[in-house]
Amino acid sequence: MPINTHRSDDGHTLTIRIEGRFDFSTHQAFRNAYEQDNQEVKEFVVDLSQTTYLDSSALGMLLLLRDYAGGDGARIELKNCNNDVRRILTISNFEQLFSIK
Amino acid sequence: MTDSKPLRILIADDSDSDRLILKTLMKRLGHQVRATANGSEAVAIFPEYLPDVVLLDVMMPVMDGITAAREIKAMAGEELVPVIFLTSLTDAGALARCLDAGGDDFLTKPYNKIIIQAKLGAFNRMRQMHKTLSQQRDLIRERNRQLLEEQQLAKRVFDNIAHTGCLNADNIRHHVSPMSIFNGDILFACPRPAGGMHILIGDFTGHGLPAAIGALPIAEIFYGMTSMGFSGNDVLREVNDKLGRILPTGMFCCAAMIQADFHLNQLRIWNGGLPDVVLLRKGGPRELVPSRHLPLGVLDSARFDATMELFHTSAGDTLLMMTDGVLEAENEQAERYGEGRLKQALDTAPAGEPPIDTVLGAIRSFTGEQSGHDDLTLVSLDMVVASDFHESAERLPQSALKGPAQWHCVYEVRDDTLAQFSPLPLLLHICMEVPGLRRKSADIYTLLSELYTNALEHGVLGLSSDLKTSPDGFSYYYSERERRLEQVSGHYIRFTLTHSMTRKGGKLIITCEDSGQGFDHSSQITTGAADESGNANIKYSGRGLLLMQKLGHSLRYSEYGSRAEIVYDWELAIKQPGGWS
Numbered sequence: 001m002p003i004n005t006h007r008s009d010d011g012h013t014l015t016i017r018i019e020g021r022f023d024f025s026t027h028q029a030f031r032n033a034y035e036q037d038n039q040e041v042k043e044f045v046v047d048l049s050q051t052t053y054l055d056s057s058a059l060g061m062l063l064l065l066r067d068y069a070g071g072d073g074a075r076i077e078l079k080n081c082n083n084d085v086r087r088i089l090t091i092s093n094f095e096q097l098f099s100i101k
Numbered sequence: 102m103t104d105s106k107p108l109r110i111l112i113a114d115d116s117d118s119d120r121l122i123l124k125t126l127m128k129r130l131g132h133q134v135r136a137t138a139n140g141s142e143a144v145a146i147f148p149e150y151l152p153d154v155v156l157l158d159v160m161m162p163v164m165d166g167i168t169a170a171r172e173i174k175a176m177a178g179e180e181l182v183p184v185i186f187l188t189s190l191t192d193a194g195a196l197a198r199c200l201d202a203g204g205d206d207f208l209t210k211p212y213n214k215i216i217i218q219a220k221l222g223a224f225n226r227m228r229q230m231h232k233t234l235s236q237q238r239d240l241i242r243e244r245n246r247q248l249l250e251e252q253q254l255a256k257r258v259f260d261n262i263a264h265t266g267c268l269n270a271d272n273i274r275h276h277v278s279p280m281s282i283f284n285g286d287i288l289f290a291c292p293r294p295a296g297g298m299h300i301l302i303g304d305f306t307g308h309g310l311p312a313a314i315g316a317l318p319i320a321e322i323f324y325g326m327t328s329m330g331f332s333g334n335d336v337l338r339e340v341n342d343k344l345g346r347i348l349p350t351g352m353f354c355c356a357a358m359i360q361a362d363f364h365l366n367q368l369r370i371w372n373g374g375l376p377d378v379v380l381l382r383k384g385g386p387r388e389l390v391p392s393r394h395l396p397l398g399v400l401d402s403a404r405f406d407a408t409m410e411l412f413h414t415s416a417g418d419t420l421l422m423m424t425d426g427v428l429e430a431e432n433e434q435a436e437r438y439g440e441g442r443l444k445q446a447l448d449t450a451p452a453g454e455p456p457i458d459t460v461l462g463a464i465r466s467f468t469g470e471q472s473g474h475d476d477l478t479l480v481s482l483d484m485v486v487a488s489d490f491h492e493s494a495e496r497l498p499q500s501a502l503k504g505p506a507q508w509h510c511v512y513e514v515r516d517d518t519l520a521q522f523s524p525l526p527l528l529l530h531i532c533m534e535v536p537g538l539r540r541k542s543a544d545i546y547t548l549l550s551e552l553y554t555n556a557l558e559h560g561v562l563g564l565s566s567d568l569k570t571s572p573d574g575f576s577y578y579y580s581e582r583e584r585r586l587e588q589v590s591g592h593y594i595r596f597t598l599t600h601s602m603t604r605k606g607g608k609l610i611i612t613c614e615d616s617g618q619g620f621d622h623s624s625q626i627t628t629g630a631a632d633e634s635g636n637a638n639i640k641y642s643g644r645g646l647l648l649m650q651k652l653g654h655s656l657r658y659s660e661y662g663s664r665a666e667i668v669y670d671w672e673l674a675i676k677q678p679g680g681w682s
Contacts, residue, residue: 019408020334024554027579031572049369049411052332055550056645063641064572080411082332083295083364084543091651092644 003029011040017047022058022085030061034068044069049080054088066097077101108225111152112136113143113169114187115161123156123187123212130218140169147173152182154224156208159188159199167202174203181231183224252310259313266291266324267298272483274457278426278476285312286424286478287354289320291327294540297363299327299336302480303356303397304375304424315354315398318343329533330542333360333369334407337397341405344398353398357422360409363485368420369409373397376428376440379447381456383417387447418484421456426477430464438467457481504536506602513595519561520586525549528596535600537607541671544652545609548667551645552613553594558582560617560663561592566642575641592616606672608654612664619661622646 003026006015016033018026034044044065048054066074079101081089089100110132114120120136127134135150137143141164143157155173157166170184186199186207199207206220268275268290277288285305292298301323305312319340326336337358344354355374362368372378373394380388394406430438446463447456457479464477510531514524525546532538532545558564562585568578597612650656653667 024579024582027575031576050334050408052335053546055547055554056642056648057554059644060569060575060641064575068572083362084330087543088547088648091648 002026003033005033007041012042013045014038014041014043015045015047017050019050020052022048022051022054022061024055024057027057027061031064034065043075043077045077045079047080048078048082048085051081051085054081054085056092059088059092059094062094062098075099108132108153108221109150110134110154110156110221111143111147111150112156113138113140113161113166114156114158115139116158119158119187119210126212126214126217130214130221132221140164140166140172143169144172144176147176153228154221155182155184157184157186157204159186159190159195167199167204170199170202170204179235181228183228185220185224255310255313259316268480270298272485273300273480274455275478275480276457276461277478286426286476287316287319287356288478288480289323290480291324293327293360294330294542297361299323299333300359300361300422300480300482301336301340301356302375302422302424302478303354304426304478305354306352315344315348315352318347319354319397328539329530330539333358333371333409337371337407337409338402338405341397341400341407342402345401348398353396355392355396355425358409359420359422359482361420361482361484366414366416366484368412368414368484370412370420371407371409376423376425379421379456380412380414381419381421381447383415388412414484416484416486419456420482420484421460422480422482423460424478427460427464427479430468430477432468438464442467455481505534505600506607507600509597509599511595511597513593515593516590519557519589519592519594523553524594524596525553528598531598532600532609535607535609537671538600538609541669545669548611548649548652548669549596551649552596552611552665552667555620555645555665556594556613556615556617556663557586559620560615561589561594562586563617565620569642570640603670603672606670609669609671610666611669612666614660614664617663619663622658622662622665 002019002021004017004019006017007013008015014034016030018030022030046062046065062076062078066076068074069076077099078089078094081100086100089095089098094100110127112120112123112127112134114123114136115138117138120138124134124136135146135152137146139161140157143155144164147155155170157169159166161169166186170186173182173184183205184203186204187210188196188199188207189210190196191209196207205224208217208220266289267273268288270290270292273290275288277286287301287303287305289301290298301319303316303319305315322339322343323336326339331339340356348354353374357373357375357378358371359378360369368380370378370390371394372390372392374392374396377392378390380390382388390410390412393410400406428437428439428443432438442463443460446459450456450459460479512524512528514522528549529542529546533542538545559566562582564578564582564585566578568574568581593616595612595614597610597614599610599612601608646656649667652669654670655668657666658664659666
């Protein structure tokens with residue numbers, strides 16, 4: 001599976017891990033990952049440690065998640081991105097919208 | 102004489118009558134004979150006559166049989182020339198002395214024709230067998246010499262391929278055992294264009310030439326893909342796929358792949374079948390990274406898992422990797438070195454000693470004189486501060502030519518191929534032939550990919566990004582993309598790449614044209630990033646154009662959006678503010 005999810009023990013944090021390429025082909029799986037069974041979730045973590053590439057449609061999907069999680073009040077962390085992925089996020093000024101670690 | 106051609110027989114006997122009897126007997130049996138009267142004459146005639154069998158009387162004047170036998174055996178050297186003593190002696194001690202002197206047998210007087218015939222036959226068979234064995238041995242010796250010579254030559258070629266890269270970097274230490282010319286072990290290291298490096302250590306099943314042959318494609322893939330900026334798991338997938346296709350079942354490669362990043366100070370580790378990789382934290386604590394995967398070349402690409410584990414490190418941490426040979430090293434009692442002893446050696450290591458020296462020293466004192474069985478490979482990597490690691494594209498292996506500088510190419514994808522095939526890897530590959538562009542592979546890929554996506558989705562398929570205004574719109578957009586792609590016909594997407602050199606570097610012009618109706622790029626492109634921050638109404642699309650604008654030197658659309666041109670000036674790109682080093 002290219003997308004895995006993991007919930008913290010208290011159920012408040014949902015971690016979504018994307019393996020390989022994060023592009024349009026993962027759209028449905030990514031959406032399912034955060035929309036399903038998440039009443040208690042207060043914080044989303046997108047783990048990009050296994051993500052090799054990210055394109056502009058993935059940026060759109062991250063924005064969808066942000067709006068889904070409450071827009072400006074959303075708590076979303078993007079973590080463990082490699083240099084190439086980070087560069088794309090930086091160029092797109094996503095640091096202003098997400099917490100990138 | 103029924104079974105063989107006549108033998109050349111040399112006789113020495115001082116008794117004229119005995120000599121005549123024997124000579125007559127031999128001639129009747131069909132053999133050629135030279136008869137002499139004492140040992141000295143026999144010795145003198147031997148080198149010229151080269152007899153097959155020598156018959157010597159024991160007691161003779163001038164030189165006796167025993168002395169003559171010694172001289173004749175010495176002259177015969179490696180060749181077997183049976184010496185049979187002629188004697189009327191019956192004393193066991195005297196007979197034994199004849200054999201001690203190098204004699205092979207004796208005949209007692211008076212002669213018995215049947216016994217003589219049988220003994221000559223037996224010795225002739227022995228002589229022929231000896232001759233055959235000697236010839237075969239000489240042949241094997243010669244073949245082996247040729248083989249070793251060829252292997253030595255092949256090893257020089259192999260070493261040039263397998264041990265280029267950055268194994269000699271300041272923060273890498275390694276030991277490759279010299280057991281055989283090719284053992285099954287491989288060790289590669291290569292800097293990555295965007296910084297950091299890849300290390301691959303492996304152990305093929307088997308030894309010698311088969312293992313070396315498997316190593317060659319791995320080296321090519323490893324160095325090729327790493328230099329082009331591919332990540333560790335991409336390299337692993339490709340290597341696994343290749344080995345799966347070329348290796349016979351039962352042959353595979355246990356390996357560990359390391360992707361080191363000195364900027365972020367982190368390691369990604371994949372271990373398939375090698376002993377635990379040991380991460381020695383500065384100050385003592387150790388972490389083990391056990392094998393969690395099958396070796397390379399076993400699983401097909403659909404089931405292969407290239408997931409690498411992530412470890413955050415700090416300067417001063419050391420990573421230690423080894424092949425099976427370390428744990429399997431044997432001492433004189435045939436005990437194996439094993440994990441316990443390895444752990445103990447690391448536990449009791451003197452402070453400041455490089456761990457690889459600790460382990461090598463411990464193995465040497467354990468195996469003692471058994472070092473001939475040494476068949477192990479070890480490598481250690483010290484995590485350093487990025488600025489201490491002199492990484493540069495100059496370290497990358499480069500072809501003798503500087504690569505293409507001035508070129509132009511057009512590549513057009515048509516009709517239903519649009520639905521089945523992505524031209525991006527091929528186009529990226531063409532661009533990566535330019536050495537100066539290799540460090541920029543991520544940029545180039547993004548530019549090509551965004552251009553292609555726009556041309557395909559907005560141009561050929563006529564999808565509007567206006568659909569992407571809601572989560573459901575997003576879903577609709579992609580299901581519609583799939584549906585329309587299946588029906589696509591009569592369309593094309595054409596890439597035109599032009600590269601030329603500039604004073605400060607080079608310039609790549611990428612043009613992407615499609616057969617669609619065009620799209621409204623102007624309204625999209627105004628969605629600037631600066632407007633977005635703090636703006637609650639953020640569009641979900643339009644970021645591709647923005648990315649291209651920022652990565653490229655200029656982006657221009659024409660033909661109502663069905664033709665896009667990007668100029669990528671690669672020396673200038675490096676110096677752009679905010680660019681990543």
